Amino acid sequence: MAENKYISSLQNPLVKKALTLKEKSRERKKTGCFVLEGVRELQLAIKGNYELETVFFYADIISKEEVLGLLGQEIGHEVLIEISKDIYQKLAYRETTEGVLAIAKSKSHSLEAMEFSTKNPLVLIAEAPEKPGNIGAILRTADAANLDAVIIANPKGDLYNPNIIRSSVGCVFTNQIGVGSTTEVIKFLKDKDIAIYCAALTASEKYTSVKFNEASAIVVGTEATGLSPEWLENSTKNIIIPMEGEIDSMNVSVSAAIVIFEAKRQRESQ
Incomplete structure (x- = not known):
């Protein structure tokens, strides 16, 4: 070459x-x-x-x-x-x-290849994220929080899009990343006994009242459509970030960061 x-x-x-x-x-x-x-x-x-x-x-x-x-x-x-x-x-x-x-x-990002070094991993799931900037921001947050893994469910593109690499400032290389369909990811989480906490507007508890000390997956969807029904049907518990203004949602990477660092705070204080 x-x-x-x-x-x-x-x-x-x-x-x-x-x-x-x-x-x-x-x-x-x-x-x-x-x-x-x-x-x-x-x-x-x-x-x-x-x-x-x-x-x-x-x-x-x-x-x-x-x-x-x-x-x-x-x-x-x-x-x-x-x-x-x-x-x-x-x-x-x-x-x-x-x-x-x-x-x-590139590397394989199959769910089967994923390994966790702890018994209570903290994982972020993003379903069908489309904008490279959002994916990059999610990966930067995951790196900052030293998450055990990030999983993209129903991906809309490939991880090695130059705009994702750029917006993640290289964090696409520092995170353990898995990719699969929503059905495959849910099965993976259940097989690993990882609780599923879905960010949703209905039947939800305030995110600060939920305990994330055990093996946990925080699941976020797109700002436009939220999570698919399959996630909500398999959710351990739905969580919500209370909104005090006129809108009912935030950018997906911001929402993910808020919940992730609450989970980290709980784990550090236990």
């Missing part, structure tokens, strides 16, 4: 591959690869044991030695490729650029 140490042509097959991966979800799913950009994102991907297939750098912004110093010698000289300004500008999707991008191999 890395026999060309310098690429200046936009017609180069490796450049074309990177552009296609950046733009097309179908290609990311087909090849099991994706593009990521930025020093922190690459550092977190390495820490998360993602395999970097190729690392591109634009020498006017960052040198080869700086790349190796920031990302660690373990990435290997053989995967490093210097690219021209034209190529870098074509590949980069961030306004504030750092001169480094990579093609990486």
Whole structure:
């Protein structure tokens, strides 16, 4: 892959591959690869044991030695490729650029592969989130709270969308993430004896009155439609964040953060 140490042509097959991966979800799913950009994102991907297939750098912004110093010698000289300004500008999707991008191999996010290191895991479930910004914010919250896992039920896209990577500031690489249908996720939770707490407007208790000290899954839906009936039919208890203004819902990532940190507070004070 890395026999060309310098690429200046936009017609180069490796450049074309990177552009296609950046733009097309179908290609990311087909090849099991994706593009990521930025020093922190690459550092977190390495820490998360993602395999970097190729690392591109634009020498006017960052040198080869700086790349190796920031990302660690373990990435290997053989995967490093210097690219021209034209190529870098074509590949980069961030306004504030750092001169480094990579093609990486994605991971499996099957529910079967998920493992918990504690007997009372705290898990966040998001059903059918659509906006990359919301997914990114959810993943940042999950990282901040050091959740045991995030599960996307009925996903609308792929986790390696560049906008999700960007909005999560690399937290897509720091969280244990599972993906499955709502039916599959509910079965998974029940098999693991994890209580299901659904954020809902009906038949709900105030979130601060619910005890999250045992194995718990906090389930949130979209702001527009909420959770599907299947979740509410299988809920251990519905929870609600009281609204004191004119509206009856908040952004899904904000709602998730409020409940998650209440659960964390309870666990730390027990």
